Amino acid sequence: FSMLIAELPYPLDLQDTVWERKEKEEVKAPPEFQAPPTVIMFPRQQEISSKGLRRQKRDWVIPPVNVPENSRGPFPQMLVSIRSDQDRNISIRYSITGVGADQPPNEVFSIDPVAGKMFVTKPLDRERRSSYHLRAHAVNMNGERVESPIDLYIYVIDMNDNRPEFKNQVYNGSVDEGSKPGTFVMHLAAFDHDDNTTANGMVRYRILSQTPHSPIPNMFTINSETGDIVTVAAGLDREKVSQYSIIVQATDMEGNLNFGLSNTATAIISVTDINDNPPELTSRTFSGEVPENRINVAVANLTVIDRDQPRSPNWNAVYRIISGDPIGHFTIITDPHTNDGMVTVVKPVDFEQNRAFMLTVVVNNQAPLASGIQSSLQSTSGVTISVVDINEPPFFPTNPKSIRFEEGVPAGTSLTTFSASDPDRFMQQSIRYSKLADPAEWLSINTTNGQIVTTATLDRESIFVKNNIYEATFLAVDNGSPMASGTGTLQIYLIDVNDNAPSLLPRESQICERINRNAGINITAADSDTDPNVGPFVFELPTFPASIRRNWTVSRLNGDYARLSLRIQYLKPGVYEVPVIVSDSGNPPLSNRSIIKVKVCPCDENGDCTLVGAVAAAGLGTGAIIAILICIIILLSEYTDWTSSVRRREKERQTKQLLIDPEDDVRDNILKYDEEGGGEEDQDYDLSQLQQPDSLEHIISKPLGVRRVDERPIIPESQYPIRPAIPHPGDIGDFINEGLRAADNDPTAPPYDSLLVFDYEGSGSTAGSVSSLNSSSTGDQDYDYLNDWGPRFKKLADMYGGGEDD
Helix, strand or coil: CCCCCCCCCCCCCCCCCCCCCCCCCCCCCCHHHHHHCCCCCCCCCCCEECCCCCCCCCCCCCEEEEEEEECCCCEEEEEEEEECCHCCCCCCEEEEECCCCCCCCCCCCCCCCCEEEEEEECCCCCCCCCCCEEEEEEEECCCCEEECCCCEEEEEEECCCCCEEEEECCEEEEECCCCCCCCEEEECCEECCCCCCCCHCCCCCEEEEEECCCCCCEEEEEEECCCCEEEECCCCCCCCCCEEEEEEECHHHCCCCCCCEEEEEEEEEEECCCCCCEEEEEEEEEEEEEEEECCCCCCEEEEEEECCCCCCCCEEEEEEEEECCCCCEEEEECCCCCCEEEECCCCCCCCCCHHHHHHHHEEEEECCCCCCCCCCHHHHHHEEEECCCCCCCCCCCCEEEEEEEEEECCCCCCEECCCCCCCCCCCCEEEEEEEEEECCEEEEECCCCCCCECCCCCCCCCCCCEEEEEEEEEEEEEECCCCCCEEEEEEEEEEECCCCEEEEEECCEECCCEEECCCCCCEEEEEECCCCCCCCEEEEECCCCCHHHHHEEEEEEEEEEEEEEECCECCEEEEEEEEEEEEEECCCCCCCCCCCEEEEECCCCCCCHHHHHHHCCCCCCCCHHHHHHHHHHHHHHHHHHHHHHHHHHHHHHHHHHCCCCCCCHHHHHCCCCCCCCCCCCCCCHHHHHHHHHHHHCHCCCCHHHHHHCCCCCCCCCCCCCCCCCCCCCCCCCHHHHHHHHHHCCCCCCCHHHHCCCCCCCCCCCCCCCHHHCCCCCCCCCCCHHHHHHHHHHHHHHHHHHHHCCC
């Protein structure tokens, strides 16, 4: 069988057809392959010869089918015709499978199942899909395969239908000013979606324009294949041109402007600054003046010119003083906005020492100068600073001044001369002195020469002396214009003398009435003096009265402490004043007779005074103690009786019966209340509700059917004297008794008179509801017990009980 390729509407590249020989004999190509074939035949199957040998026939490798993209049709457009050599014997049905046929994207290719002609149904786009792999099948009418599937490769031929595209429309790059030719600046790249193995996708670059043209129109060039931009000429100067704008064109078809497609982008090239301009001071000399003794003031302003990029290390000025200020009175601070140098005083200057300063100043940049750039002669200038004399205050050469004196120096003693000096040597001025602070008022000062004299006795133990030092402050004022003053402190160290006798501590204590080995009172002394006029102290008992040494003894513990204890076995409880003589170690020593009050009392087993013993030791006898206890008991008893009485009256007030016993009180069952109050515990009564109303208009005006059962009936009734109303009586019980008494003595009063409305409900009722007292009910109810309730229920007894006549 032979394999033929159908004639296409466009030529096939037969050089891409590969013929593979699978047999060793040389076989020439059939004559029909000298021209484009028209049919693709399925390869012949292997045959078995009569001798039983397999004979392998030639196998053709089917060349791919090339289809140009973007074809205009008409569609469907036939590509190839596929045939099987068995179609002469049986009916064959052809089909294709694969991407573009029965797989997405579907129906790009189709085949005539009878004729075997394969078509493309729409234009192809290589940028979406560059090739297709299909399989052709041949089956009989029963669907049985009669040929092995063959592979069909369809390649989409690229057409130049895509322009080169830059990722950005504007690219930014930079290059240092003064760069040499060939310095790399930046890189641009354009991408073409066409096949880059063909001229359709091969991009070339060129520069269309440069703005500005200074110093020459072609300062830069671009590599046509890589897109790298480099400098081609010297002369880049940021101070003249700081930025270039370059239009770059990218063209495919290897840059062929006649056939290729183009696109453009803009490259912005910034010329970066280098320190190629040294700073220059605007003047060869500067001047200023400064008042003496002033700091942190600007005395001169230095201006500078620098053509480099402002506010960059190449522009920022750094000033230095290289001569004329060996002590460092001045410094120069750079203004970050103007780049000026401010000469500032950091150490006070003295007119009497330096009337003027001649400074030499040099200025540089923060960044070093670029290679090959020399410093300018104008980077150095002279600065003259004049010092202005002002009136300075007098000062005390020794401040504070310390002197030493013994305490007790009498008044009128000259201590020292505390004089001040005037620093203004070129001014003839006088100084006057005065006292500024003298806490104890011990000193005075001569106003002209500063001599210090005592006005009182100096006492080291004064509260104004701290750590043996007394301080006083004095003022010195000159007569300059304006006047100036200075202060000085005089410190007087007071040497202690033995002028204070010691005093005994403690002043009170207690001890057991019987002698005990460990019993005793530890005593010491307090002395306002200091060493060596204090301890060790000497403690002793006086010889008079004799009972002191007979009952007491003092034993030394150490230099500052001694123990006072009983000499006898027993001493009657009480309070004893024991005199003790204390002497210090001064020269000469001072002594003091001090009294210590000692309470002698009975003690328990622990050696502590008992309560009774302490009271007894206080000087109270047994009778006095008993009297005090009786008074305390009487007071407690009186208090208990008083509290009991108060509680009893409170309880009686709360449980007080009005007029009847609790079991007979049925008012809470027969009264109707429109609102619920606080009950029995609510003591805030509105007594106006308990009084007889003076007018019945509010009752008569009510509509029919809206009546209270406890209101007065609107019927003719006998006239009787009106009871006097008692507004707000002091006791609710008296008010109720008065009302009931008037009702009982009124023979014409209807039964409602006993059903008065009260806010006070009493302490409760144990009676049942009176709803059973219905006159219309039937039965053998006995109401005779109403006669036992007194005259208040006489009307009810007559109505329901029948009385004695029944």
